[in-house]
Amino acid sequence: MRIIDVHTHxxxxxxxxxxAEVKKLIAHGRRHGIVHMVALGDVLVYGATPNAAQLRAINDENAMVARLHPDYFTAFVYLNPRLGERATMAEAERCAALPGFRGIKLEIANNASHSCMRHAAKAARTFNFTILQHSWSTTNIKDRIHQSDPVDTALFARRNPDVKVIMAHLTGIGFRGVLEAKPLPNLYVDTSGGWPEEGLVEYAVEHLGPDRLLYGSDLPVRENAITIGRILGAQLSAVERQKILFGNTARLLNLKLN
Ligand SMILES: [Zn+2]
Structure with missing residues (x-):
């Protein structure tokens, strides 16, 4: 069993x-069958709305991880679209020139339906980046100014059908989030977030098909034994399981792994 983890920090x-710590993480990953990780950066270390210098510091650290082990890590550039078009494009361009960057990570600087998201979409188009958007059902957590409800992430994907978007956190978006993603072929869902919920992975495959669900752990926030067990414990065919754990992310990010 070979696994790509699309959501790690x-x-x-x-x-x-x-x-030494990065080596230890790789050894840990390999023990679980993880052959490649997408590194999303230390995204909340300076709070919800980092400035340009803070973004650069976070992205430099992430770039260093990818440079140390380019075979094991793909990096996403962390952006804050609220800083405007010029700052967003400049940081995306800077990181696009570094080895290993293939996507954009968006967290809670703004809601995904905000008009500033056009800057992120422009950066994605310009540099052929996939966008991974933190998403969570806001019916309980409120704070929709910062948090993106699945409705908001789906709206962003609907507005930008030529941009590939990953809605993070299957458990956080829940059954309702799966239905929001269903009609949008450019919208993918990662399986990270919270404790496994019975039937949710099967429900996602039933409604999204087997090609738009991506294994993600949110490592080190969540343990791999649980996040992988969530997939292995679901009622899936061997082909569906292989797609979720490996094939879908390899195809989406065009990863050439030996
Ligand atoms: Zn995360």
């Missing part, structure tokens, strides 16, 4: 970024 809260 090798460096979190300033920890994990030394060469």
């Amino acid at each position: 090798p460096v979190l809260d300033h920890k994990g970024g030394t060469p």
Whole structure:
């Protein structure tokens, strides 16, 4: 079994970024069959709305992880679209020139339906990046100014049908989020977030088909034994399982893995 983890934070809260720590993370991953990780950066270390210098610091640290082990890590550039078009494009361009960057990570700087998201969409188009948007049902957590409800992430994908978008956190978006994503072929869902919920993975495959669900763990926030168990414990065919754990992300990000 080979796994690609589309949602990881090798460096979190300033920890994990030394060469020895990164090696240890890779050894941990390999023990679980994870052959490749997408590194999303230390995204909340400076709060919800980082400035340009803070973004650069976060992205530099993430770039270093990818540079240390380019075979094991793909990096996403972390952006804050509220900083405007010029700042967003400049940081995306800077990171696009570094090895290993294939996408954009968006967190809680703004709601995904905000008009500033056009800057993120422009960066995605210009540099052929996939966007991974943190998403969570806001019916409980409120704070919709920062948090993106699945409705908001789906609206962003609907407005930008030529941009590939990953709605993060299957457990966080829930059954309702799956139905929001259903009609949008450019919208993918990652399986991270919270404890596994019985039937949810099967429900996602039933409604999205087997090609738009991507294994993600949110490592080190969540443990791989649980996040992988969520997939292995679901009633899926061997082909569907292989697609979710490996094939879909390899295809989406055009990863050439040996
Ligand atoms: Zn995350």
